Amino acid sequence: xxxxxxxxxxxxxxxxxxxxxxxxxxxxxxxxxxxxxxxxxxxxxxxxxxxxxxxxxxxxxxxxxxxxxxxxxxxxxxxxxxxxxxxxxxxxxxxxxxxxxxxxxxxxxxxxxxxxxxxxxxxxxxxxxxxxxxxxxxxxxxxxxxxxxxxxxxxxxxxxxxxxxxxxxxxxxxxxxxxxxxxxxxxxxxxxxxxxxxxxxxxxxxxxxxxxxxxxxxxxxxxxxxxxxxxxxxxxxxxxxxxxxxxxxxxxxxxxxxxxxxxxxxxxxxxxx
Numbered sequence: 409x410x411x412x413x414x415x416x417x418x419x420x421x422x423x424x425x426x427x428x429x430x431x432x433x434x435x436x437x438x439x440x441x442x443x444x445x446x447x448x449x450x451x452x453x454x455x456x457x458x459x460x461x462x463x464x465x466x467x468x469x470x471x472x473x474x475x476x477x478x479x480x481x482x483x484x485x486x487x488x489x490x491x492x493x494x495x496x497x498x499x500x501x502x503x504x505x506x507x508x509x510x511x512x513x514x515x516x517x518x519x520x521x522x523x524x525x526x527x528x529x530x531x532x533x534x535x536x537x538x539x540x541x542x543x544x545x546x547x548x549x550x551x552x553x554x555x556x557x558x559x560x561x562x563x564x565x566x567x568x569x570x571x572x573x574x575x576x577x578x579x580x581x582x583x584x585x586x587x588x589x590x591x592x593x594x595x596x597x598x599x600x601x602x603x604x605x606x607x608x609x610x611x612x613x614x615x616x617x618x619x620x621x622x623x624x625x626x627x628x629x630x631x632x633x634x635x636x637x638x639x640x641x642x643x644x645x646x647x648x649x650x651x652x653x654x655x656x657x658x659x660x661x662x663x664x665x666x667x668x669x670x671x672x673x674x675x676x677x678x679x680x681x
Contacts, residue, residue: 415511416442416487418545422477423447426495427454429575434462436499440508441491447481455495472593475550475557485545492541492559496575497524503570507542510568518563519543523571528647529580533640537567554597554605555590580650587654595661599669606658615663620656627655 577583
């Protein structure tokens with residue numbers, strides 16, 4: 409049952425060199441949200457040019473952290489609710505109607521998880537319950553401790569039924585390139601004194617044989633069994649191994665940084681000839 413004034417919605421999109429995806433993303437939210445905010449990290453492609461065709465609420469920031477740039481957009485939003493949409497995501501018509509209905513209902517939730525149909529390498533994999541991407545303005549902010557940190561929300565959360573479309577990795581090569589960037593950044597954060605930077609609830613201070621093996625196997629278990637990727641046959645197995653490889657790579661890169669520091673190894677001083 410819808411009561412009182414119609415609630416307003418801000419679509420918040422954080423971008424960097426997303427010209428291939430941004431038009432489809434913005435097309436999926438135009439004409440039904442009340443404002444669109446784009447926070448961009450000084451893209452060198454046509455991202456901003458395309459975004460200007462949909463909104464004049466464009467913020468450019470040199471913050472490297474996706475989470476910090478998201479918080480900039482949260483601070484500028486004027487609507488009752490914020491819908492975070494990655495440039496690689498599309499809001500489907502069914503999800504749109506569900507969002508409008510939920511934010512205007514009498515349900516006392518501060519935010520909602522949105523399921524995703526994520527394209528990984530060759531086909532879609534369904535993610536449920538998904539990500540907490542719909543929330544009341546002022547109900548929370550993102551922690552900058554690590555990549556893909558969830559919003560820290562105050563209040564009850566609910567779950568939507570309809571999925572968005574998420575173009576995560578168009579090829580295995582693209583996924584590996586993205587993995588390499590994220591794991592290097594987070595390994596450096598842990599090395600510099602932030603033990604919570606890795607994508608894991610237990611802080612890491614130093615690499616040893618046990619936690620390297622444990623985290624890698626736990627990563628595989630999380631994807632293959634908990635997230636039920638086994639439903640997708642060989643594709644699910646490959647993606648689960650890839651997910652476990654994220655955990656392994658983080659730890660291996662941290663070990664490398666710590667080993668080089670301990671033994672005073674400097675790459676620029678190595679005799680290459």
